[in-house]
Amino acid sequence: MSFPLDDSQDAPAGQAPETAAPAPPRLSVPPPQAPTYAGERILLDYKDQGYGLYLMAGIGGVGKTQLLDAYQKSRPFLTSIRSKQSDIRVASTLSGSFACYPVRAGNRKAVFVDASGEDFRMMYPHQRISGQLSDTDARFLSLVADSLQGLALVVELRRLWGEPLPGEMGDSGNRHQERILAWILELLRWFRFGGEYNPDSALPFQDQVDAGVQRLRRRQRLDFPIQVIFSKADHLQSVPLPPSASLFGQVAPSRTLFPMGEHPLLLAYHHLPVLYAALKEHARHFRFDFAHSLVLDPDGQSAVDETPCGVNYSLSWLLERSGRLTPGTDAWVRLQRRIDRLCFRGNRWRRLPEPREFDHG
């Protein structure tokens, strides 16, 4: 894999680009002392040219880049505005950098921003050795928060619920994905509604964010669509459901996941309570779905099917901007619960129902 060409032209360490790039518009966001992310200037160019930003978020290795690569197969990316390169290739993103992938969304232009999963993980204070987060550590989110028009939260359920993967060292954040993403949602909300770090305050940065978000009103929630993608769905079929809480303590899982028959929203409602509560608290429009970008053999060495599934529709839903005048997801859920109660289907809100059959014959 190689770095995206756009990144190579945005020399982070003072290296001059090989070709003379057009003068970027005046930069207003990065303070002089702030660290410069690789790809930051190209991101600012896209912002200045009116591109809507769509952020892919998730810890490292959950498949954000692969999802974008899969999406590119059905919807080729636009020509890069910096390099004029038409065949942008999707590549892994290193820590301290992010890549931009422009697409056409109807009559609008949009750009998917793929940041390093390590950066997302390290934004969660408990993942840091110091346990503290500074405003400069979260500066990456402040760059995109004001222009963000969609957010894809990628969760790998197998790593969230399963045993440590072979070769996994230390706390890679796998089992904290929910909390990390919830914290990112809170940070985005704080930045979007004018949150500013006060260095004179005695409170640390994360406490200032908490306090600031608590002061926000209910209608000051993230108004762009948020798509939660349970990635690598091809590997989820054998993953047992986590124990769920009850009056009698933790109840052991009774079954394993069956992605093609599960109801994604109900799954999140019952088994991703932290993430679901964070979405309900900080966002208006969100949905859940499974996806895989390719199917690997049981050894995970080679692809047996390179056709992605669940990617195109899910990312297209992000680009639709159809939820501006519609009730939020929480309102729909409340309505559906009332309807289900009347239709004697209220039980599915008490425990996850059995998956639907997948009879394609």
Add this chain to the structure above:
Amino acid sequence: MAEPRQRPPAPLLALFPWVAAFAVGVLAYLVVSRPQEHAHPLAGALTAERTAAEERRWVDTAFPRNFFPSPLVPPPCGGNGRDWEAPLATAHDYISRNNLPDAEATLRTYLMSGPGRQLTQSITAAAQESGAVTSEPSTTDVIGVIHLLATSAYVLILENGNDDLYWLSLKNPIGGVVLLSRRGGLPNAAAGRESWALLSIPSGCMGVRNHLTTYHLYNNLIVGYLAHPEFRDTSTAYLAEEAGRRRSNRPGNPLNTVVSTLRKRGQSPPDAWQRALSNAQLILSEGEWDRPPEALEVASWLGLNLAQLLDSARVEVEGAPRDSLLDMRDVLAVTVARDWSPVAGQEQRTAQVLGRLLLLRAIRRGEPPEIPAEVRQRLNLEQRTTVDAVATAVRRRRDADTLEALVARGAADDSLGVADPERWVTAARRDLAWRFAERMAAAAPRAREAWARRAHGVLAPGDSVPTPLREREGGLNPVHVARRWPWTAGLAASALSLPFFLYLAGLLRHRKALWVSYYRVELLERLRDSA
């Protein structure tokens, strides 16, 4: 490479807004085009100015207006060889043989150049008490000259004269009557009445009931004026005379208001017509006109002339004075019809004039015309058709609710049998709209909308909106426009509801996106494609 779909196909959801908007349009069409049940029937005849005016136009087109000179009466007896006896007898002889030119020549010779000229001048001088009297004329001569002049007036009116003899023959006999009255020679003037209208001039003949009266003289004067509308009044004292005459008028005289209105207004109507009207007012100042209609007696020629004159004056006044005029006109017409006695030698004209007046009465009262058979049989085809058309139209008007259904269809009523029935339908539509609007204004607030809807239901594009309706609504009411053109209501309902249904479909699509698993959908699609 085909553009990939951005969302799972949902054909029913995509079709739903258009089908729903179309259904709403059809529903709106059915609702607004359904027959309206009226909770408040008019239940009665339509008092309709515009419709009546249109019906009157038919009558005015088909029927002529004719004024009749006073018929001749036998010459007076006891002339004892006076020099006026021979020309009077000769003129009567010519007239009886329908030789009007020789009768005129005979009278003109005597009255303008013969001894009759001096006699006439002396009578005029004596009547005016001007002091220029050389020899006082005898009462017999005065009576003889009055007859001569009345005969001359009769001939000249029929011959369409307009010279000195014409006006002398019309005006001077009344001067002779003044002189006779002053001398006490008029039997029915002894009651001390100030009016000169109804006085019988004694003829001296035994057993003759057909006397010359001042009605004859005034009638000729009226007809004479009306025959020459170009007549211009040069008398400055005329209006003063009219003012003085009012003192002797009976209160119920329908022409009092008309004459006083004209006097205040000045010169707008023709002088001849004003003079005719003034003399008619004099006739109608007699107490006999106070009799109830059934006891009234009037000669055909006088009744028809007065009725036509009253009808011509209707445009000068409004309200109660106008009703009084038209009441009197109708009474005269009915009286003449009851005592049918056509003017001698002018039976058809009499019938036509009477037929016209009876039709006008029917139009005004909204009742079917009652035309006597002897009158109807003297009408021509066009006039009989008009009688039938008026009868049909009035019958239609009597049932306003049925009429509303008729005009709401907007079709011309060919059954009327007139050349342009659509004009009548249009007039009826406007009358109905006005009546509904008036009912609306007087109705309780709850019922106003129903009346307004009915008014709009009969109005057509371009029709002026009745004032009460305009004041209530201040402009176009889309509900009523919709009721008028249901298909526009359907289109508008579809167009207006489409955004809502598109939004609703968007909502449903949004909800569906929350509940569906795109992963499952894509898997199924792929399997379907591979199969």
